[in-house]
Amino acid sequence: MKLTIHEIAQSLYLPLGTVRRWIRQGRIPIHKSGNGFVFNEAILSKWAAAHHLTFSPPKKSPEKQQDPELETLSSALKRGGVFYDIKGDDGASTLKAAVEHINVLDSHAKEKLYQRLLERENLTSTGIGKGVAIPHPHNPLPDADFRPFITTCFLEKPIEFAALDNKPVFVMFILLCPSVKSHLYLLSRLAFCIRDDSFVEFLKTFPSSDRLLLKIADFEEQLDRADRY
Amino acid sequence: MEAQLFHIFRNNPFGRETLLQSIYFCKKMGASPVVYIPKFTKFLMYFENDVVQIDLDSSYLSSPDTAISHATELLEEGGLSVRFFEPKHYTATTLPDIHTNFDYMACPRSISDLSTKIGLGYIGPKVRRIVNSARFPVLITSPVYKEWDRIAVFFGGSANAVNALKLGFRISRETGLPLDVFTYVGKVSLESYEQVIKDENLKKEMDYFVNKWHIFEKGIFEENLYEVPHTALVILGAYGHGLIKNFVFGSKMEKIQSTISNNLLIVGPNYVATS
Amino acid sequence: MRIFKSWRYPASWKFFRLDDRLLLMLMAVIVGLCSGLAALALNRSLIAMFNWLHKYHHIWWAFVLPGIGAALSSLFLEKVVVEGAGHGVPEVIYSVSRYGGLLRFRSSYSRLISSCLTIGSGGSAGPEAPVVMSGAAIGSNIAKYFSLNDRQRVTLVGCGAAGAISSIFNAPIAGMVFSIEVILGEWKSVNIVPIAIAAVAGTEISRILQGNQIVFSHLQFNIDLLDIFACLGLAILTAVASIVLTRMLRSMYGISHKISAPIWVRAAVGGCAVGIIGLFLPVVLGEGYHAVQAMIGGTFSQGLALVAIATLAKVVATALTLGWGGSGGIFAPCLVIGSLAGLTYHHCLILLWPSISWVNEGCFALLGMAGLISGMLQAPLTGIFLIVEITGGYEVILPLIIVSAISTSLCHYIEPASFYLKELVERGHLLRPGTDARVLSDLNVREIIEEDCITVKQNMLLRDFINIIKISPRNYFPVEDEKTNNFLGIIHLDDIRAYLFNPDMYDAVVLGQIMDTKVDVVHPDDDLSEVLRKMDAHQLFSMPVVSNNKFLGLISKATILDQYRKELVVQTSQ
Structure with a gap:
């Protein structure tokens, strides 16, 4: 196999200078040949394993890796869907009704999720004030094999949710993520939106799914700008 | 990382032309010069698969007390930062090693013969060997300072x-x-x-x-x-x-x-x- | 044309690409033969020169001969081949440890000629170190010609040294052990096999051309238990002699360098002084193998006083020759001084306990040689095997081991670095494979620099900076000037944590006010050991790398550890 030194350095996860020096010093089974470097793939990967190094030769068609960070709030919201007039008199029954709407999961998973949400609510309420609650499980779901999503549920009537400011809750964002990292990321973004009073007022108008997503996209643009700076 | 040009300074009018040429090159290329003022007439350059001993002629060692100030003056005039190369390793007590991680090296057409011989028509064997083993391009300067456009x-x-x-x-x-x-x-x-x-x-x-x-x-x-x-x-x-x-x-x-x-x-x- | 071209790149042949051991063995034969021939050439020319000058030795001005020889040899080294003086072994070790054994081509013959001039004319020095230098340079240049890599080149340098020693002493094991113990300092089968082959090749070429003769033949020795006890005393005596020789060499070197005369004048003065000593005690002249032969054979019939004086005289003569600019090694003088010391000791024993029947004086001469070689080189194995092989006397092995071991440890106690390594140790250039110093010297700042730092400008508000902190993977933020992009200082998150949570400060503070400007910086060309020393001294975990006022990146202890470990694993396995 013949590669350039840059490709070799990349596939061994080593600095370029180190690889070049090791080849010169004869510490690595790679030979210089003209402008490229030749090696036997099997021998090199054996060598790498013996020296606690990782070797993954560059793929012909590099798979595009999905970075969980790239997941935006809007796409998570879109994936979760927006639902209106969720029935229920107290926290538990409302959650139960809300979970039923999540069409991404099968019934078994729904039941499990419901139990988890209840456990989390027993710890402290996820009602973060201003009539908004963000129910989520304490830990990411095990055997989670899905992209993160947020299901938006506007309630039929506000309910007591033991929220921080004791205001009754009229909207729930059920947040489900496969990893803690994406969970925190989405949660902080959502919290940023809710901190804005005008957004809460906007929510109180029970906006349509499209309008909600548009609004959220606006907020995200602001956030992205701040991040990029 | 900024490109570096290695220059061996000879403290006489001929060396001044060469240094001016290097400074001009650096300014054009945005490189920074690394100037070596030799203390011994010989040094070693260790390349990847060769070691070259450079024997400088004695004019490189002439008037060592003014060498630094002359070189500094020229470099500052050119608006470049002044950096001198101090050899850290010695193969023998009078034989410093010079590493070869430079991006360019400036050479007069010959560095181991008398400057009077240096004219056109001859590249010294050492310069040739440097060219042959170096990973960097070698700038062979014109006999007198000459701008290029x-x-x-x-x-x-x-x-x-x-x-x-x-x-x-x-x-x-x-x-x-x-x-x-x-x-x-x-x-x-x-x-x-x-x-x-x-x-x-x-x-x-x-x-x-x-x-x-x-x-x-x-x-x-x-x-x-x-x-x-x-x-x-x-x-x-x-x-x-x-x-x-x-x-x-x-x-x-x-x-x-x-x-x-x-x-x-x-x-x-x-x-x-x-x- | 293609075939013609590729024969210079055997390492890229498919046959050798899988495993270079075969290639190295093949090369080892070539290198062993070449360096063996070089050693023989020196040996032959020494004999020729000796015979040619022999007829002048009775003339009264014969004492200037060593002076002329030494002056010529230093002129040759200085002006013709433009190499430094010295015997060259430290240079070989240095190059092996730092530059993968790259040696100049001229080294493969320069020392042969210069030492031939010094020794042939009567200077007290040995031909072995020059031969080792030549052999090593031959190995290195053969490797260079075939474009081998550093590891293979180092092995061939060892092969060259082994071939040379094997050939000059007709002693394959000594050559092998010397090369591994002194030159390479690493016992690994990848090295040992080719070096053994080179030693065999070197020995064989010498046997073909010179005949299979043992250098110093000897009588049968019967060693009693009492003799073994007596060895303890001899070991101490040889240790003292080694230390005296080492110190004397150094002080002579110091004295001669204080004199501001041209280098060849100094050499001439030293040589003439040796010549004058030689007028009275001819045993000090030359490499002195005849005298050693006589002493082992028991035919060196001199009294105690004379032998003791001869011992000292040889020490002084060696110091005069080598310290004042002559060219040659320490090996042969060590053998002579050792056997003289052994003889002295034997005479003392007889004087003190005349009734006991001590073993033959030749045996003590032999043990003395081993003691001195081990003491000077601090390489006990080389001493033991060399003496066993050059005398063919396996029966002395027990006292030999005792004397070598004690002499080495005593010398090590007083002079921690051996004669060959002292210069390197003093400069901090002894980098044996697999040691911390070696790993650090191979790594450099450019390899461990982390370039994912986000740089900020000095007039940025703290408010804007907060947003940068959010996305930065690091806790360090280099601050640059707006216009020139020059590095001004660094902000460490730990230092500003207090203001971070105080929104009142957000618009009140610019980064130029809170950065740390008194930071230690690293230059990309700095040695890593130096960088680590700085870090330890100031209890730092990260340092910015700055060149020409521009920030290049950060180096941190975590990355150093990571790379250090990889390097160590790669360097020590094989």
Whole structure:
């Protein structure tokens, strides 16, 4: 196999200078040949394993890796869907009704999720004030094999949710993520939106799914700008 | 990382010309000079697969007390940061080692002979060996300080010539100066040169950077060199290998440097192109 | 044409690419033969020169001969081949440890000629170190010609040294052990096999051309228990002699360098002084193998006083020759001084306990040699095997081991670095494979620099900076000047944590006010050991790398550890 030194350095996860020096010093089974470097793939990967190094030769068609960070709030919201007039008199029954709407999961998973949400609510309420609650499980779901999503549920009537400011809750964002990292990321973004009073007022108008997503996209643009700076 | 040019300072008028030339090169290229003021007449350069002992003539050691101030003065005049090279390792007590992680090195046409001999027509054997083993291009300065405002690449089709051409593109990009390519068509046809360009995927750059491709088809090689502008930095590859050697400018390096007095930037066979 | 070209790149042949051991063995034969021939050439020319000058030795001005020889040899080294003086072994070890054994081509013959001039004319020095230098340079240049890599080149340098020693002493094991113990300092089968082959090749070429003769033949020895006890005393005596020789060499070197005369004048003065000593005690002249032969054979019939004086005289003569600019090694003088010391000791024993029947004096001469070689080189194995092989006397092995071991440890106690290594140790250049110093010297700042730091401008508000902190993977933020992009200082998150949570400060503070400007910086060309020393001294975990006032990146201890470990694993396995 013949590669350039840059490709070799990349596939061994080593600095370029180190690889070049090791080849010169004869510490690595790679030979210089003209402008490229030749090696036997099997021998090199054996060598790498013996020296606690990782070797993954560059793929012909590099798979595009999905970075969980790239997941935006809007796409998570879109994936979760927006639902209106969720029935229920107290926290538990409302959650139960809300979970039923999540069409991404099968019934078994729904039941499990419901139990988890209840456990989390027993710890402290996820009602973060201003009539908004963000129910989520304490830990990411095990055997989670899905992209993160947020299901938006506007309630039929506000309910007591033991929220921080004791205001009754009229909207729930059920947040489900496969990893803690994406969970925190989405949660902080959502919290940023809710901190804005005008957004809460906007929510109180029970906006349509499209309008909600548009609004959220606006907020995200602001956030992205701040991040990029 | 900033490019570094290695310069061995000779504290006499001739050395001043060379240093001025290096400073000019650095300013054009945005490189920073590293100046070595020798304390011994010899030093070793350890390359990848060769060690070269450079024996300087004694004029390099003359008046050591003024050397630093002279060099500093010239560098500051040029508006460049002053950095002197202090050898850290010694092979023997009077034999310092000089590492070779530089991006360019400036050499007079010969560094181990008396300056009176230095004129045209002769590249010292040490300079030749440096060119041969170095991973960096070697700037062979003109006998007197000479500014340049264009670039001329000699392209003869060998791997080194291709490297020289790429270096020419890079310098043209960094300095914004026009680039001319010169080819002396010997026994082989012009098409084979174009084929080399195509094989190396250089067609686009060729069209973009090159001002004019001068082709010499007849006449004696040296006579054609009159066409090379006297204010050009001449870039060429040295020492083609094997078969290609026959129709390469590489073997013509000596002819070129003995005929024209321009500044030469020579790319050796071990040159590693850095982007 | 292609085939013609590729024969210079055997390492890229498919046959050798899988495993270079075969290639190395093949090369080892070539290198062993070449360096063996070089050693023989020196040996032959020494004999020729000795015979040629022999007829002048009775003339009264014969004492200037060593002076002329030494002056010529230093002129040759200084002006013709432009190499430094010295015997060259430290240079070989240095190059092996730092530059993969790259040696100049001229080294492969320069020392041969210069030492031939010094020794042939009567200077007290040995031909072994020059031969080792030549052999090593031959190995290195053969490796260079075939474009081998550093590891292979180092092995061939060892092969060259082994071939040379094997050939000059007709002693394959000694050559092998010397090369591994002194030159390479690493016992690995990848090295040992080719070096053994080179030693065999070197020995064989010498046997073909010179005949299989043992250098110093000897009588049968019957060693009693009492003799073994007596060895303890001899070991101490040889240790003292080694230390005296080492100190004397150094002080002579110091004295001669205080004199501001041209180098060849110094050499001439030293040589003439040796010549004058030689007028009275001819045993000090030359490499002295005849004298050693006589002493082992028991035919060196001199009294105690004379032998003791001869011992000292040889020490002084060696110091005069080598310290004042002559060219040659320490090996042969060690053998002579050792056997003289052994003889002295034997005479003392007889004087003190005349009734006991001590073993033959030749045996003590032999043990003395081993003691001195081990003491000077601090290489006990080399001492033991060399003496066993050059005398063919396996029966002395027990006292030999005792004397070598004690002499080595005593010398090590007083002079921690051996004669060959002292210069390197003093400069901090002794980098044996697999050691901390070696790993650090191979790594450099450019390899461990982390370039994912986000740089900020000095007039940025703290408010804007907060947003940068959010996305930065690091806790360090280099601050640059707006216009020149020069590095001004660095902000460490730990230092500004207090203001971070105080929104009132957000618009009140610019980064230029809170950055740390008194930071230690690293230059990309700095040695890593130096960088680590700085870090330890100031209890730092990260340092910015700055060149020409521009920030290049950060180096941190975590990355150093990571790379250090990889480097160590790669360097020590094989």
